[in-house]
Amino acid sequence: MAGLNISFYGSSLVSAYWNGAATYYRGIIRALAARGHTVTFFEPDAWERQQHRDIADPDWARVVVYPNDEASARKALEQGRDADVIVKASGVGVFDSLLEAGVLEVRRSDAAVIFWDVDAPATLASMRENPGDTLRPLIPRFDYVLTYGGGDPVIGAYRAIGARDCIPIYNALDPETHHPVAPDKRFQADLSFMANRLPDREARVEQFFLNAAARLPERRFLLGGSGWGDKQMPSNVNYVGHVYTADHNAVNCSALAVLNVARDSMAAVGFSPATRVFEAAGAGACVITDAWEGVEQFLEPGTEILVAKDGAEVAALVDGLTPERSRRIGDAARRRMLDAHTYGHRAAEVESLLLTGTPAGKVPA
Structure with a gap:
């Protein structure tokens, strides 16, 4: 099986500073890389995250940090356009609307495009309460909406506004980074x-x-x-x-x-x-x-x-x-x-979804 080439637009992979999704991104992407897929993570130089890095560029993903301006965000979209899968995560923090529309515009005809929501309650509230929300009319155009939580209420809410499918990919454990150590x-x-x-x-x-x-x-x-x-x-x-x-x-x-x-x-x-x-x-x-x-x-x-x-x-x-x-x-x-509940389990779900259209089972009870 040939690995997928994935372009991922998110807040930050290398800094957890004011970025609660960092652990989630790292776990999912590291596990996808272990399964043979190639991920390029595009992140803006914003919110002082680059000044508070807590990991170096990893060997399991290519990190592209782009300047915090519109021209650079558009250039980042062009750089990622040839991927097999393009992901726009919620909460990048700058130029979110541009990126959400942009990933749909630059996609290849045979590529999958995903909106990956790491704060579904907030995203859904914005779409519900803000008549000018720019994301809502785009939701039906994404192949999948993935979320890191929410269960049936979130799935139902996304389907009600036209999502083709909404699938939770829950948080998990990366045993390589979170494990027992001596007390401090x-x-x-x-x-x-x-x-x-x-x-x-x-x-x-x-x-x-x-x-x-x-x-x-x-x-x-x-x-x-x-x-x-x-x-x-x-x-x-x-x-x-x-x-x-x-x-x-x-x-x-x-x-x-x-x-x-x-x-x-x-x-x-x-x-x-x-x-x-x-x-x-x-x-x-x-x-x-x-x-x-x-x-x-x-x-x-x-x-x-x-x-x-x-x-x-x-x-x-x-x-x-x-x-x-x-x-x-x-x-x-x-x-x-x-x-x-490891990220290996979650990556298997994502891989199955992308390759077969069906996630590899539900979270075990």
């Missing part, structure tokens, strides 16, 4: 949480993390991510700022438990596990997550993950968690990830 004193805590400060996340972080910290003043809490520097928080919270991906394993392996908090929109639609769930579980961490529909499709509550409905329940779980139980839950979660 810098990141020791009873509960750690990493996420950038965003408007539709902040209230839930206050409820599930800061409220829990206030309830357990004798316990240690660690907060990582950009934007929280001026946020009032309990004195037992250690704010460490942006955490580069090279330190994610150390953070996940240095706490009694690791917290996941979904953004408002992700929690509302369900079936949208964040990359941090897979990163932490892959490192063997005991994950505590806020409640959202579909969690059991990925990890079994009570044995592979702990689920809380509010900050009081988070505090109770942390207070009652022993190191032995934490280890059992973390080990069970890691086994489940390796068995069913």
Whole structure:
């Protein structure tokens, strides 16, 4: 089987700075490369991401960084036009409308063109609420809409606006980059949480993390991510700022438990596990997550993950968690990830879809 040549237009492959999709892109693309496909990733020099690179150009993808201007974006489209598959991801951050229309214009007649949505609730809300949204009339022209979460509500919403097909390709684990390591004193805590400060996340972080910290003043809490520097928080919270991906394993392996908090929109639609769930579980961490529909499709509550409905329940779980139980839950979660939820599994789904028109099975229950 000859490998496919894929042009991919996204936010950034080499920097996770203000770019939560970086881990997802890296996992999917590395796994596609391992299956014999060639990916060129086009990303703009924007949002200071190139100044905060956390990986060098990888050997499993060609990275093209183009200047942040319209002429350069159009040139990038021309450079990628001869691919067998052209992907436009959501949330590039600059010239999104130009790129969305452009990938459809430059495509070869026999090429597949994909809109890959890494924030479906936000994208769908924009198309629903903004009469001038430029993406909505283009959706029926894409061969596929892929999303990294959302389940039936997202699939139905995309089909309702004319998508030929909408298929979730969920977040997953890359065992080569997220795995157990020795604890690091810098990141020791009873509960750690990493996420950038965003408007539709902040209230839930206050409820599930800061409220829990206030309830357990004798316990240690660690907060990582950009934007929280001026946020009032309990004195037992250690704010460490942006955490580069090279330190994610150390953070996940240095706490009694690791917290996941979904953004408002992700929690509302369900079936949208964040990359941090897979990163932490892959490192063997005991994950505590806020409640959202579909969690059991990925990890079994009570044995592979702990689920809380509010900050009081988070505090109770942390207070009652022993190191032995934490280890059992973390080990069970890691086994489940390796068995069913690696990017190798996801890349097989994408490959089958592109070559046969049918994804290689659903996410295992």
